[in-house]
Amino acid sequence: MNKTEIVKKGIELDAPLNLTWSCYERNDMACGRCQSCTLRLNAFADAEAEDKIPYV
Numbered sequence: 001m002n003k004t005e006i007v008k009k010g011i012e013l014d015a016p017l018n019l020t021w022s023c024y025e026r027n028d029m030a031c032g033r034c035q036s037c038t039l040r041l042n043a044f045a046d047a048e049a050e051d052k053i054p055y056v
């Protein structure tokens with residue numbers, strides 16, 4: 001599955017996506033800029049979902 005499919009599946013299953021972490025740069029707040037954050041944010045946007053983890 002690609003990231004968008006994972007986000008959609010997570011929402012469908014009511015999985016706690018806010019407990020998942022993608023950022024490679026930080027571990028307190030997601031940087032929102034690294035490749036992994038970018039992919040994650042794009043996936044949530046594609047899935048029309050809100051990413052509830054803290055971003056800088």
Ligand SMILES: [Zn+2]
Nearest residue numbers: 023031034037
């Ligand atoms: Zn990041």
